[in-house]
Amino acid sequence: MVLFRPIQLLKKTMLKLKNMNVSYGNQQILKDINLSINRNSKTLITGPSGSGKSTLGMLISGLLKDYDGLMTYNKNALEKDSVAIMFQNPQMQFCMRTVKSELVFVLENMNTDPEVMDTLIRKACEFSQISHLLEKDLETLSGGEKQSVSLACIYLMNREIVILDEPFANLDDDKASFIMKQLLKLHQQNETILIVIDHQLKHYPFEFDHLVSIEGGQVNLGEISNSLQIDKKIPTTKSCSIRPYIHLKDVSVVKNKQVLLEPLSETIYQEELVAITGPSGSGKTTLLYALLGLNRYRGVMTIKNRKFKAKHLNLGFVFQNPMDQFIASSVYDEVYQVCQNDEEVKTILEEFKLWEKRNVSPFKLSQGQQRRLALGIILSHDFDLIVLDEPTYGQDLKTAQVIMERIFNHVKQKKQTIVFTSHDQELVNAYADRIITIETSHHEKH
Numbered sequence: 256m257v258l259f260r261p262i263q264l265l266k267k268t269m270l271k272l273k274n275m276n277v278s279y280g281n282q283q284i285l286k287d288i289n290l291s292i293n294r295n296s297k298t299l300i301t302g303p304s305g306s307g308k309s310t311l312g313m314l315i316s317g318l319l320k321d322y323d324g325l326m327t328y329n330k331n332a333l334e335k336d337s338v339a340i341m342f343q344n345p346q347m348q349f350c351m352r353t354v355k356s357e358l359v360f361v362l363e364n365m366n367t368d369p370e371v372m373d374t375l376i377r378k379a380c381e382f383s384q385i386s387h388l389l390e391k392d393l394e395t396l397s398g399g400e401k402q403s404v405s406l407a408c409i410y411l412m413n414r415e416i417v418i419l420d421e422p423f424a425n426l427d428d429d430k431a432s433f434i435m436k437q438l439l440k441l442h443q444q445n446e447t448i449l450i451v452i453d454h455q456l457k458h459y460p461f462e463f464d465h466l467v468s469i470e471g472g473q474v475n476l477g478e479i480s481n482s483l484q485i486d487k488k489i490p491t492t493k494s495c496s497i498r499p500y501i502h503l504k505d506v507s508v509v510k511n512k513q514v515l516l517e518p519l520s521e522t523i524y525q526e527e528l529v530a531i532t533g534p535s536g537s538g539k540t541t542l543l544y545a546l547l548g549l550n551r552y553r554g555v556m557t558i559k560n561r562k563f564k565a566k567h568l569n570l571g572f573v574f575q576n577p578m579d580q581f582i583a584s585s586v587y588d589e590v591y592q593v594c595q596n597d598e599e600v601k602t603i604l605e606e607f608k609l610w611e612k613r614n615v616s617p618f619k620l621s622q623g624q625q626r627r628l629a630l631g632i633i634l635s636h637d638f639d640l641i642v643l644d645e646p647t648y649g650q651d652l653k654t655a656q657v658i659m660e661r662i663f664n665h666v667k668q669k670k671q672t673i674v675f676t677s678h679d680q681e682l683v684n685a686y687a688d689r690i691i692t693i694e695t696s697h698h699e700k701h
Contacts, residue, residue, distance in 0.1 A: 269294040270448055275324035277310055279619055284310045286472040292465055295446035302469035303651045304623030308452045312418045316340040339414035343421040343622050343649055344576055345401040354404050355389045361411045383407040398425035399535025406434050416448045423458045424648045427534045427678050431458045454651045500525040500672055506554035508541050515541040521691055528666045530687035531676045537693040539676040543642050547572055571638035575645050577629035586628055587613040594635045603631040623649035634665050643675035659686045
């Protein structure tokens with residue numbers, strides 16, 4: 256249970272934002288933000304998807320250059336080398352190919368003496384439990400492993416302000432719990448300012464000193480956003496199909512002698528909403544990529560008793576990072592290229608709360624908005640199979656529920672088959688017709 260201490264009990268202010276405004280083009284994202292945050296404190300920032308939470312985090316971290324207002328730390332201008340940030344998508348902050356080269360890169364940017372680098376990296380790896388990943392390519396790691404590498408980077412940076420921007424959205428509870436425990440150790444040891452940006456509170460088993468809600472680009476202090484307070488509706492009818500559609504027999508994936516997916520035998524039925532669950536790194540995304548023909552696999556995969564060939568199927572998919580699949584210059588054009596109907600474009604964008612963003616580049620949306628756009632595109636078309644990797648990632652609870660209801664209704668109305676991954680067990684239990692659980696897979700093949 257998350258508890259909040261009254262702000263007036265806090266004493267010395269260390270970080271101040273005064274009359275801060277941020278705009279992208281003609282659109283104002285943050286409006287007259289005034290905040291005071293103490294050292295050795297924990298601050299929660301909540302709000303609906305697209306409200307400006309991540310923008311505020313990027314502003315404090317020094318990643319935004321165009322803004323009006325004043326930011327100070329200890330009465331001096333806030334320097335970006337005082338801040339470390341853990342993003343929703345850790346891939347966004349990696350620069351190098353391997354885990355070791357990434358950690359070396361962090362130390363080089365801090366002008367660290369080369370003679371002590373190996374010792375510091377060893378300590379960071381032990382702290383983050385990633386010693387076994389040191390020589391691995393970052394591209395081959397699971398989301399949980401990548402966030403553990405981000406944790407090691409934060410350990411090495413040793414900053415006075417640490418910002419967590421929904422870092423656990425793609426992690427199982429055990430991995431999220433471990434990373435949060437280690438971050439709290441750093442917070443307690445260094446008396447840092449810890450700023451948490453999130454919709455989900457279950458990963459934060461402590462008192463927050465500050466509670467900040469952002470809606471419409473404006474700050475409300477000491478109030479919980481309505482986006483965190485919902486009663487989930489449970490669908491009353493689920494599918495119980497008996498028509499086999501896709502059959503997997505001993506399907507496994509091995510890359511560079513590393514087992515990414517253990518042999519799996521399962522049947523997916525027609526007109527079924529199937530959830531793929533399991534710990535971070537168990538191979539959920541690897542399985543989806545095999546279905547899409549993006550991963551070579553061992554074993555047998557058939558569809559309607561014929562050999563499964565992804566290139567011969569009309570497949571719809573949403574990646575964990577939707578930016579990987581956007582190609583148009585505006586939100587409107589991104590949808591129009593699929594459905595070729597102006598009225599349908601407007602209906603879709605209004606349904607997913609993106610009509611006001613129709614002339615904006617997809618690459619300038621928040622991550623939550625990008626995911627809604629990608630889903631809107633896919634659900635506007637008929638496919639043989641739809642594959643969704645973490646469809647509610649980066650959404651507030653109300654929007655996550657709307658998305659899952661839309662996916663659920665799409666299966667029932669269009670009589671299509673959808674396979675999705677998720678770490679949100681409540682949503683999985685509420686909406687999935689069936690659940691396939693994959694156990695941990697990442698290990699060396701001898």
